[in-house]
């Protein structure tokens with residue numbers, strides 16, 4: 147099934163669902179106007195949002211997530227017409243990328259406009275911008291603007307810092323509980339992993355975080371190849387963007403995790419009955435063997451399907467009584483780059499205590 151077909155939230159709403167949605171949007175607007183936080187659905191993962199023009203409200207996001215203050219937030223816009231309100235320089239490549247991919251899972255880092263709060267950018271001279279492709283959140287953004295407000299929501303993923311990003315409203319509640327007064331329920335996220343981030347603030351476009359929109363398709367629109375994160379001029383450059391999604395340990399469960407080859411997983415499946423430890427297993431090629439004592443999750447064998455289910459699977463196994471999580475190695479293929487990136491960071495951070 148393609149990601150587009152999976153967008154449950156795009157289905158026409160019946161009348162009662164429509165009035166519930168309208169009521170929730172009105173509640174969300176009132177909370178945002180009062181400087182409170184609202185969790186929002188996006189096509190990638192759920193976000194924890196505040197009015198991007200209200201620094202006191204934005205500061206609450208950092209407190210609720212336990213996120214270091216110098217880690218900048220993405221600003222979600224209603225449409226590309228707002229680019230110039232937030233960025234002081236919008237190169238032609240940025241306009242072309244917005245035209246090609248917005249609304250959609252692409253975040254662009256641009257030089258920030260005057261008046262963009264330090265709270266939001268962590269003091270950086272740049273700002274991250276994207277137009278999310280979720281009908282409920284787009285509706286909220288447009289409603290904010292229609293009411294004379296900013297029409298802009300600052301929102302990181304709605305998880306505690308370093309932990310697994312939420313891909314359903316229930317995940318957000320489990321993650322943040324009462325720290326968020328309202329979770330707008332927009333169903334399961336269609337993409338399931340965070341947006342691609344491309345830095346256009348320093349000349350050559352650079353890929354900071356891989357995502358569903360590939361480096362190749364961004365390069366095709368820009369008309370030149372992308373530099374990757376590792377090719378940055380100097381780590382000591384204070385203007386080098388800081389991206390928590392680029393930390394080695396991130397998106398991580400509390401249960402220890404291990405990566406195994408498909409061949410080793412097959413051996414483990416054959417000998418499962420003799421094991422004393424109970425493992426949670428994420429496989430994309432092998433079905434659960436009969437009478438396995440392990441908790442075996444089989445994810446789709448295509449990258450988009452796997453990305454859709456990956457965080458939910460990690461979360462499920464992290465909550466289950468298993469000693470460790472074992473993940474089957476992913477195909478070594480460009481299509482798997484973004485999920486492989488998230489898996490690697492989860493492996494690095496797994497088993498560490500919450501910051």
Ligand code: TXA
Pocket residue numbers: 188190191192193194217218219220251253255267270272273274278301302303304339340341343354387388389390391392
């Ligand atoms: O798909 C997504 O991008 C989701 C949804 C909610 O939109 N958001 C998300 O936010 O993943 P967060 O905060 O979990 O990750 C955003 C990443 C962080 O690594 C942050 O450091 C980076 O974007 N970022 C934001 N502004 C930046 C800037 N000015 N320069 C460099 N990196 C920036």
Ligand code: MG
Pocket residue numbers: 302303311391
């Ligand atoms: Mg995050």
